[in-house]
Structure formats: structure tokens, C-alpha cells
Amino acid sequence: MKNYKKLALSALITGAVLLTACGPQEGTSGNESGSNGNKASEQSDQQLKGTVAVDGSSTVFPIMEAVVEEYNMNQPNVKVSVGMSGTGGGFEAFAAGETDISNASRPIKDEEKAALEKAGIEYTEFEIAYDGLSVVVNKDNDWVDYLTVDDLKKIWVEDGTTKKWSDIRDGWPEEEIKFYSPGTDSGTFDYFDEVVLDGQPIVEKATLSEDDNTLVTGVTGDKNAIGYFGYAYYAENKDQLKVVPIDNGNGAVEPTNETVESGKYTPLSRPLYIYVKNESLSKPEVYDFVKFALENAGTLSEEVGYVSLPKEKYDKALSTLEDLK
């Protein structure tokens, strides 16, 4: 009986070892044959083969999805996979060397830079589109005409008091404000934290949700609610929400494609990024894909509800890319 147990145990262990041994081998041999095949065809108008791994922000995901969709019509043999682990999760995978491109809805943090440095991964940052963070209130809210950045701070930073609309400006109703904010893991929150909260804690009573549709529903259903999220969610729900123009010292500006693109809508318009591993750019399929992404991100991002960068920015990005080749 004892012998049987030993036998079974050793069988299990051998099995596990075999599995581990097989895994990476399969993977590397696949990659090798891929890149060998590519060396023969350096020109970009030729049919490329290989894999491109993309992960990161769920905000950038729709743009990437559109880019890959179009890209595969030209290059059906390049296998692009796009994940959405979130900006932070994306950088983690990027530092672990699992991805070629990391999507981000905020600039890279110092800790993340350090992790990449430690892993010996050099990267280049490209802006790919703009998103205008939209501050919205209920449709029946007839008092808010605009808010300044200081007003936003007064509204959103926790100070221990119960906040009423009348605290913000005289003549506004004495009703308690209800808050709806994206969850603290999201790049959207990080960006809002940076430009409005300034690192101070957000109001404790705020309803936090990772799902922006929940925020839309929340603000739609409550007359005293205020919330913020990506421009696409406001654009899809224009008839149910009222957007608040933001005054940053130069008059109140409402987020629209034009004001976001021209940079007039500050400080809440934010760039969305892709971070590309420099080493991966030596693979023609990755280079070609990034080039395609930068050439088409403008039109495609507008199609999925974001705002295009000015053309010069894309041109500049493309020449940076050219230099990295």
C-alpha cells in the first residue's frame, strides 16, 4: 500500500514537472519561428506574421479594439491580443515582460518607472487620444451654471462636514449633495485626484463604482447628485444628464470635441497613453502595429467616443517612432 502511495506521488510530481517544462518550450519555439519568418520580410507593405501583446487601461480598450479590428484587415496574420487589467495592472504585466504595449489613462507613476527600470525594460510614451472628464449633474438641477476648480475642490474634498449646495454658492438650495465617483483603482479617479483633490481624501459619502454606467444611473436618478466620468459616457447620455462647464480662470468651458482637442477645456481634459517597449519595436510586426495605431488613432478614437489629438501631435509621435526603429 505504501508503495502505491509513493508511486502515485512520484507520478504526480513527474506530471507537474513535465507540464512546467513543456509550457515555456512550446511558447519560445513558437515565438522563434515567428520572428525568423519575419526577418525575411522587413518591408511594411508585405504580409507580416507574429504576435503583439497589449494590456492595460479599460478606458483605452475601446480605442485599441478599434485599431486592432482595422489593423487585422491589412495584416490578418499578426496576432494581436488586447487585455484590460486596468492601468496599474497593465504596468505590472509590462514590467513582468508579458506585454509589448501597455495602455494607460494616466502618466506612468514613479513606482512603476522604478519597477520597469529594475526589470531593465526601456519604453517610450505616446499620447494616443484625449478624454474630457465630464462633471455632470441631474437634468432637473437648474441652479448649477458653472463650477470653478476651487468649487470642485470644495465639493469633493472630505472636510468632515455635510455638504450642501448652499455651501458652494449663495442662493443655491439647502440640499445635501450626493456624490458619484469612479472607483479608486481607476485611472479616471487618479487623474481627478491629481487635478482636483490634490491628494486629499475624497468625500466619504461618495458612491464609488468601477462601472461608469452605475454612475450615470446614479446621477440620473437623484436631483442633488453630482458625478464625473469619461466624456464618452456623457456623450451617450446627453439627454439624461446636464454637463457642468468648468471655469479655470478663463471663463466657463463646456467639454466638447473642439474644446477638448484645442486644450481650452482645462484642467479636466486628459491625454490617454500607450507605452511601448523599445525592444519590441525591433520586431517588424510590433513596429508596424504601433505605426498603424498612431496613424489611425485620431479617427478611430472619435468613432468610439473619445477626442482626437491635433494632427501635429500624431506626426510628432510618428517621427519619434521612426527614430526608435
Added chain:
Amino acid sequence: MKLIDQEQVIRRMKPRLFRNTFFKYLFLLATGLCLIVLAVLFGRIFIQGLPYLDWQFMNSLPSRKPEEAGIYTALNGTIWLMVVVVPVTMILGVGAAIYLEEYAKKNRFTTFIQVNISNLAGVPSVVYGLLGLTLFVRTFAFGKSVLAAGLTMSLLVLPVIIVSAQEAIRAVPSSFREASYAMGATKWTTILRVVLPASLPGILTGSILALSRAIGETAPLVVLGIPLFLAFLPNSVFDEFTALPMQIYNWTSRPQDEFHALAAAGIIVLLALLIVMNSVAIMIRNKFSKRY
């Protein structure tokens, strides 16, 4: 002397009868409420999703244009995931259950393992995702493959399968085993020919419930970093893939209403898949339970 006080019986009859009917309707209401919630859910999903559910939806890649989007890669990925999860969980789960019930001595150590298995069944699925990420994706370097995700999902549902299989094995009357031993059968023959066939219906019921959970889970896959958009299918268990719940999750989080309808259509497909799996299990169960 009257044994039964007729008057008192008559007096008490009314409240008794009332209580009798009251509880009947209370339980009816409980069942009804569950059914209503289910019906509302189904109604909503079907009304929203059915218009989008067609052959093209089953056969297309995800797309930024809702009318062209489909679940081809996601559905295939989920089936691939099952290819890993079903054998791994059945072999390990039933094996562990047999060992614990038939071989293991009933001592403190066994009880300790037992308690832990039951506890593991209640651990949030995200935790399994984190475990899978460090163990399978990074340490074993399986990458974000079908194998890594399949093994993670297997860990997630194993406790449920072990516990239910153990209960099924325990329910086999010991007279069956004794009869087998009396005929001169060895322990292994007894397990293979007597215990397993008798407990198979119970094992299958538990396993199918557990596998249904594995099909529907999103959280561990998100943590593993399973990609969402792929324009290709896996060729082996070492390839990357995406799964139905991931696609549904992504579509529900989009701002456009059309994508929410697509998510509903995806849910219908997922439900259909579950029903097919459940019916297969019920068929097998009926076939085997007739023998005893």
C-alpha cells in the same frame, strides 16, 4: 369520561386550519418570488438580447461597431477552457474524494484537511485569480494561456467538487461494500465496480454545478490578465484566449446602449451553454441511477 373535548377541538380547529393554509401560501409566495425575479431577469435579457442573437453574432469577432460584433473568439475560448477544467477537476476532485472517504484514516489530520477544503469553497474567486497569476502565469510561465486559466478555474471549483463527491460516496450503503468484499473483491475493485457507479449520479450533480460556476466566473480571469480582444483562436492549451464572461463584462461597461444589448445576447448564449451542460449531466445521471 370524555377522551376528547369536542368543544375545545372545535374552538382550536379554526386557527389550526388557518395556520395550515397560511404556511402553504407563505411557501408558495417564497417560491413565487424567486420565479418572478428569474422571469423578470429572463424577460429583460431576452427582450434586449434576442434581436442581436443571430448566426452572424455567433460567428464574428468583437468589433467597435455593435452591429458587426460577435462572440466567436469568446465562445471558443470558453469551450477551450472547459477542455482543461473538466478533466482536471473530475480526476483530481473525485480522486481526492475517494481517498478521503475510502482510504484516509479518520484522525485529526483528516478532519483538519476536511475543514480546510470546506473553507476553501468559500474563498472569494479573486483570491484564486491572484494565486493563479503568481503560480501558473508567472512562476510556471504558462503565460495567459488556456492552461493557466483552466488550472486556476480548476482550483476554484475543486473544493465544491470534492465536498459533493465525498457526500455522494458516503451515501453509498456500506452493505454494498461488504457484499463486494465478501465476494473476494479487492478495495480497488470495490471502488471501481461498486462505489463509483452507485455514487456517480451524486458526483455528477455536484460537478456540473461547480463547472457551471467555472463557466460564469469573470473575476479570476480579469486578475490573470486574460486578454479581451483577440482576432484568432487558440490552437493548443498554451495559446492565449478570451472567454464569454469577459466579453459580457466588457460590453456591459461600455457607454453605448447597443453594447448592453450585445451583452444580453451573450448572456443568452452562456445560459444556453449551461442548459446543455446540465441536460447532459441529467441524462447521464438518469442512465446510472436506474441500476439501483
